[in-house]
Amino acid sequence: MIFGIPTSAFVGQLLIGLINGSFYALVSLGLAIIFGLLHVVNFAHGALYMLGAYVTWGLLEYLGIGYWPALLIAPVAVAALGLAIERLMLRRLYGLEHHYALLLTFGLALIFEGALRMKFGSTGQPYPNPISAGVDLDATFIPGYRLWVIAASLGLCGATWFVTERTKIGAYLRAANENAPLVRTFGVSVPRIMMVTYSLGVGLAGLSGAMAAPIYQVSPHMGSGMITVVFAVVAIGGMGSLLGSIVAGFGLGVIEGLTKAFLPGAAEIVIFVVMIVTLTVRPYGLFGQELR
Amino acid sequence: MTGLSPRARRIAAAVAVAVLLGAPFVAYPLFLVEILTFALLAASVNLLISYVGLLSFGHAMFFGSSAYVTGYAIKTLGLEPVSGILLGTAVAAGIGWVTGQLAIRRLGIYFSMVTLAFGQLAYFLALRASFTGGEDGLQDVPRRAVLGLIDLRSNVTVYYFTLAVVGAGFFVIYRLVHSPFGQVLQAIRDHEPRATSLGYRTRRCKLLVFVISAALAGMAGGVKVVGYQLATLNDITWVTSGEALLICILGGIYTLVGPAVGAMVIVSMSHYLASFAEWVLIIQGFVFVVVVMLLRRGIVGELYAWLERREEARQPAATVSPAASPERAARRPHPAEPVNQELQP
Numbered sequence: 001m002i003f004g005i006p007t008s009a010f011v012g013q014l015l016i017g018l019i020n021g022s023f024y025a026l027v028s029l030g031l032a033i034i035f036g037l038l039h040v041v042n043f044a045h046g047a048l049y050m051l052g053a054y055v056t057w058g059l060l061e062y063l064g065i066g067y068w069p070a071l072l073i074a075p076v077a078v079a080a081l082g083l084a085i086e087r088l089m090l091r092r093l094y095g096l097e098h099h100y101a102l103l104l105t106f107g108l109a110l111i112f113e114g115a116l117r118m119k120f121g122s123t124g125q126p127y128p129n130p131i132s133a134g135v136d137l138d139a140t141f142i143p144g145y146r147l148w149v150i151a152a153s154l155g156l157c158g159a160t161w162f163v164t165e166r167t168k169i170g171a172y173l174r175a176a177n178e179n180a181p182l183v184r185t186f187g188v189s190v191p192r193i194m195m196v197t198y199s200l201g202v203g204l205a206g207l208s209g210a211m212a213a214p215i216y217q218v219s220p221h222m223g224s225g226m227i228t229v230v231f232a233v234v235a236i237g238g239m240g241s242l243l244g245s246i247v248a249g250f251g252l253g254v255i256e257g258l259t260k261a262f263l264p265g266a267a268e269i270v271i272f273v274v275m276i277v278t279l280t281v282r283p284y285g286l287f288g289q290e291l292r
Numbered sequence: 293m294t295g296l297s298p299r300a301r302r303i304a305a306a307v308a309v310a311v312l313l314g315a316p317f318v319a320y321p322l323f324l325v326e327i328l329t330f331a332l333l334a335a336s337v338n339l340l341i342s343y344v345g346l347l348s349f350g351h352a353m354f355f356g357s358s359a360y361v362t363g364y365a366i367k368t369l370g371l372e373p374v375s376g377i378l379l380g381t382a383v384a385a386g387i388g389w390v391t392g393q394l395a396i397r398r399l400g401i402y403f404s405m406v407t408l409a410f411g412q413l414a415y416f417l418a419l420r421a422s423f424t425g426g427e428d429g430l431q432d433v434p435r436r437a438v439l440g441l442i443d444l445r446s447n448v449t450v451y452y453f454t455l456a457v458v459g460a461g462f463f464v465i466y467r468l469v470h471s472p473f474g475q476v477l478q479a480i481r482d483h484e485p486r487a488t489s490l491g492y493r494t495r496r497c498k499l500l501v502f503v504i505s506a507a508l509a510g511m512a513g514g515v516k517v518v519g520y521q522l523a524t525l526n527d528i529t530w531v532t533s534g535e536a537l538l539i540c541i542l543g544g545i546y547t548l549v550g551p552a553v554g555a556m557v558i559v560s561m562s563h564y565l566a567s568f569a570e571w572v573l574i575i576q577g578f579v580f581v582v583v584v585m586l587l588r589r590g591i592v593g594e595l596y597a598w599l600e601r602r603e604e605a606r607q608p609a610a611t612v613s614p615a616a617s618p619e620r621a622a623r624r625p626h627p628a629e630p631v632n633q634e635l636q637p
Binding site for chain 1: 345347349394397401402404405406409410411412413416417420530534537541570571572575578579580581583584585588
């Protein structure tokens, strides 16, 4: 017993919280990378996460390609789609008020969600668990796949941090974020960096979707459900801050999980309540800086 | 309204009034009621975009909560429609005041995300609260007589009642925009630090517009319940917020008539596509993309621009010098045109 509830229930909800947190962190990380350089809030991010899950499911359903190859194919496919979106549409909106990019990506999200709902219906599609083994603790059984998701998410967060902070590409990226015209005078193609950044951020969403397929049901509305929560997570963590996305993502996942254990009715709204409290105390989020 | 002579403007207004008054004898009145309520909802969203530069993804929160409150007041408390709508509007304004305190602290991009999150919170609360009827919503809200005098049992009367309420809402927006306060708002939108340095309390002004906008969205929600006799979860989801935005941008932001025209197109589209319900999301998304990529001024905005070009072509070049016309000198470039790089976030 922990705080009056059975230990197994406590550990179970904590684990679910960490799993949800892994996805919140990964999705908001991609959002933060894109926002940092392009100053675009990518409303289609949730929909692209959902597309990643559908590609994974479709590969198995129609081509018999299993989970591990899909883990590579899904993000590449989604990133390619992102490349096309940036190249053909978003790029034309950079000089305009940011409303337009937001509305464009919102429209794209509607198209993706509507198209998949039409093709596959709104019921969820199950995906088999690729790792059947697990860890048997005294209190509860922890499925191996969930451990893999948490580990992979932490690894991806670390890798993203490493790429942006410790590599040459990351240095270009940060420099272009700081002063794009100056970087251009050094002969670096900023438009190309922006294109690559967008497709990388979007690819991260696709990868999260592929990882989510065996855990959640693959359904057309998993994207809009994700984006509303992730926007709150980003508001709490601070827009454009990588560390903020990671900390707030995992933190809120755990808070949500524990709320489910102690106060089941409030689990859906707890993230929004935390957002309200954070905004009252720190208007720009925990790690955010004031920006225009 | 540049490009139209005063006489042409008067004719256009007279035609519009005649169409509005005669419409229920040509089309199904409740269909027109839907257009009118969505026009007011979109106009409230448009007010924020045009005069504060903030894009709200959460106006369904005001629309929906007012719909529930009005429905509950009429059905359970036995109020007549006007006081029911006023109560709903007041509640929406109150919610707007509370959420606005937090939302307008964050500029631009943040605002859209925070309002979406607030909207989602409102949705979950409506789903769980007991007085909203959960998944079923509030059904069979009776149509009581307005102020105990005007019988609302006929759909045509309901149309005129809605027209009166929505007309009042549009009049509020018109007066607000053309008041000194409207000028202050434009100053804040165009250059907030300058407005601050001139001594305007910019945050308070923005909060006030946000509350007014929330109240107008609430008014739309309330009058919708009176006409449709039901309030459902659909009224409070982000899909409704998105629809309001779609109406704004299709009709033309920065115009007063735009939301009305946009509502006409979008609501008609939804009705004709009713048998292909699964297509609605795709088509709405497609309209978003097309408008953003190709038609950024919207229908009404493009029409104004066309009239203006025609006017310029007709007049000799000398008389159109900026000094000759104060109105023209004050005209700022349409925000859909590329702006100076340093104004970018």
